[in-house]
Amino acid sequence: MDNNAILGPVATLALWSMIMWVWMYATRIPAMQRAKIDAAKLVGGTGKGLDDLLPAEVQWKAHNYNHLMEQPTVFYAVALALAIGGMGGGLNAQLAWGYVALRIVHSLVQATVNRVMWRFGIFALASLALIALCVHAFIGFVLH
Template sequence: MNTNAILGPVATLALWSMVMWVWMYATRIPAMQRAKIDAAKMVGGTGKGLDDVLPAEVQWKAHNYNHLMEQPTVFYAVAIALAIGGMGGGLNAQIAWAYVALRIVHSLIQVTVNRVMWRFLVFALASLALFALSVHAFMGFVLH
């Protein structure tokens, strides 16, 4: 069994995060120009201040990019630990692929129609997958 198979989903989610980064700036920069916002004169802030200035559809991409920097950090840590510990193949790799697929679906929902209940359901399923991976890592490293 390829115990590094779980690294495929890791690389895929990392690449997806960069796709969302490009999509965010490809929509945000033109929207800022249309709103006559001079980024060179901006001081401080987190980008959240743009929520009141830019169209919601533009900000959805930024919000999703931020979401990809949150819970997936746990996924990266657990998946890499499983790979290093020789447990990154088989069922764990399949669960990791499910997690990544669900996070991509979550992104697509958020950046297009942004239906909160749809997002929540997909997020909950992804969270269950991550929970399963975390339990497997715990069992493999702590209870072995």
């Protein structure tokens, strides 16, 4: 069994996060220009401050990018721990691929149609895969 197989999903989700970053700015910068927002004059604040100034469809990409910096940090930590601990193959690699696939689908839904109940269902399924990875890591490192 390839105990480093779980690193494929890690690299994929990291790359997907950067794709969302590009998509965010590819839509946000032109929207800011259309809204006559002079970024050079902005001081302080956060991207959330643009929620009142830019169309919601533009901000959905930014909101999703932020989401990719939240729960996936747990995924990265547990996946790397499983790989280092020799438990990154088999079912754990499959769960990791499932998690990543669901997070990508979640991104696409949030960035396009943004139906909250669809997002929630996808997020819940992804969270179950992540919980399973966390339980496997706990069993392997703490109870073993």
